[in-house]
Amino acid sequence: MSDVIKLNKLPERVILPLKQHDGIACAPLVKKGDEVHLGQKLGDCKGSELAYIHSPYCGNVVAVEARPAPGGKSVLSVVLEPVECTEAPEFVPEKEAPPSRLMEIIEAAGIVEYYEKPTYKILKPGPLIDTLILNATFPLITRAYLPFLDKVLEGFQLMLEAGGISKGVIVLRADDKESIQAFKKASLNGKPLPVAPIIGKRHADYYFEDTDSDLIALVAGKKTYTPTMMNLLSADVMGRSLPLGYKPEDVHLSICGVKSAKAVYDAIKEGKPYLENAVTITGAVNNPKSLFVRFGTPVKDVIEACGGYRGEPGKLIINGSMGGVAVYTDEVPIVKNTTGIVVQAKEEVLRDEAMPCIHCARCVDACPVNLLPGRIAVMADCGMYEKCGEYYALSCIECGECAAVCPAKRHLVQLIRYSKLQLQKMNEAKNAEVIE
Ligand code: SF4
Ligand code: SF4
The missing domain is CATH 3.40.50 (Rossmann fold)
Structure with missing residues (x-):
């Protein structure tokens, strides 16, 4: 069993999105020019689902502004210029907590x-x-x-x-x-x-x-x-x-x-707040491995710690090639739900043209939750999201089995995932109307 090392090299910038959970974003507790210490609370939340943000680094706040986050959106973030900590923080354990x-x-x-x-x-x-x-x-x-x-x-x-x-x-x-x-x-x-x-x-x-x-x-x-x-x-x-x-x-x-x-x-x-995760880096990097990485560390610094890209990078996928999200920049930071980074070299990225469905039903045979992936995807492509719901699109577990067997190379998972997002938005809008 080989120990997984901790990425200790200080990045040039640390980006801490103020929303790293499924809930309302935290409000910043710091402003440009403030000094922060390791473990300091940077964001305060309100609502029924809270996840406070703490600083995994010592440093100076250089900005509080919207920055790209791994989920694909821009999120209000605390940007730090990290410095080596000269003093260890005093975390207070509660070993005998009732x-x-x-x-x-x-x-x-x-x-x-x-x-x-x-x-x-x-x-x-x-x-x-x-x-x-x-x-x-x-x-x-x-x-x-x-x-x-x-x-x-x-x-x-x-x-x-x-x-x-x-x-x-x-x-x-x-x-x-x-x-x-x-x-x-x-x-x-x-x-x-x-x-x-x-x-x-x-x-x-x-x-x-x-x-x-x-x-x-x-x-x-x-x-x-x-x-x-x-x-x-x-x-x-x-x-x-x-x-x-x-x-x-x-x-x-x-x-x-x-x-x-x-x-x-x-x-x-x-007595430590939540500051780091183990992250696995696989695919087109020179030295794929797992590392303990502090939140806020940009993906590019993690890739560098793995010997850099192998060949020309084509796609960066956060949290796995099956259900993960492709990001357009390696400036996005590692956050609390980041567990892996997959790098695909340019020549490995599948760019097959999707062809019309030939009704072979292979996707139906492959689906572990007995959906009709080809049919839902066609309806999603036509914007018929309510119909997708009637065909249980929300039960899709995004395993990718259907797309893997489709001879027409149809973008089944992306289309079904998009219909799920639209259905969720429609449900939220309906719930908001009921509350009003
Ligand atoms: S991605 Fe969804 S539709 Fe496709 S096989 Fe998996 S569960 Fe079924
Ligand atoms: S596997 Fe592809 S081509 Fe075959 S029915 Fe499903 S979507 Fe159509």
Whole structure:
């Protein structure tokens, strides 16, 4: 197991978007000319879903202005000129915090899930949660945290305690042998952590009946459950299938990432706010690897730490080639939900012309949630978004299986994703009308 190094070189500029979660943007607490110290709160939020922004660097504020963010939009950001910290900040740990205080610490630390929800919100979303699932099916990310596995496990237990959740399930990929071995060697309160495979209908509850541990690790298939696949994860691991339009919390489940468990440990046991993530850099760079990167560090500095681009860059995709977002500049920063960067060289970028559909139905056979991808895509292309909704476009998990098999090279995922965005906008507009 090789340790993942931390990117320590100071970038020329640090860009901290004041919105790094699914909620209302934070208001800046600093202005141009201010000096900031490591861990200082830079943004204050209001609303029901909060994720405060803290500074991962010491430095001087050179601007508070809109800058491109990884999601594709311009977001009001605090821009810093970082400097080496001359004094270590005094983080105040609360090692013996009572359960009633844990949630406040997690909220104050600004921890955000890989699917953009603030972590404190998913621990007590409203409906009672009986099981917290830790999604460790991103092998490169999981492996980056293996040197801190004891902290990840302790952080996960603290999350259960904070949310009053009775059981925890860690889900691993079947082909991630390194992580499976590490979890098999791990201990929990002095006992080995139970690790078992999911076989047929033996879901987590089957194994809980067999053990006195309220925390187990399960080895699932060779699938990475991306943010759009949470319902599938709930069904595969817990056997709790979700009707269309429902969320895991509706069947008493919540899902968190490995990085959050480590961040919760850091917040409670070391007093640190959420300042960095492990990020995997793959594709057309000279030295692909995983690095711990502080938020606000521009992607170009991360690429440079990987030996620079290999060949002429064609496309930069944040958070994976299947469900990620292509960005038009490497000046965008690493933010709280950034877990990976994929670089495609110019010659690798698919530029196939889409042809008319030949009605072969291969996309229908490939779709794991039984949609009609070709038909939804045609309707999306014609602007018939309500019809897309009637054909359950919102249930698309953006896995890309349909596009991968389409002989006509149709841009199925992009079209379906666009229809989902339009449907969400239409729903928001309807809800706003109801409130008025
Ligand atoms: S991306 Fe395609 S295959 Fe995957 S769920 Fe959506 S429509 Fe189905
Ligand atoms: S796979 Fe492509 S060509 Fe075949 S039905 Fe689907 S969209 Fe049409």
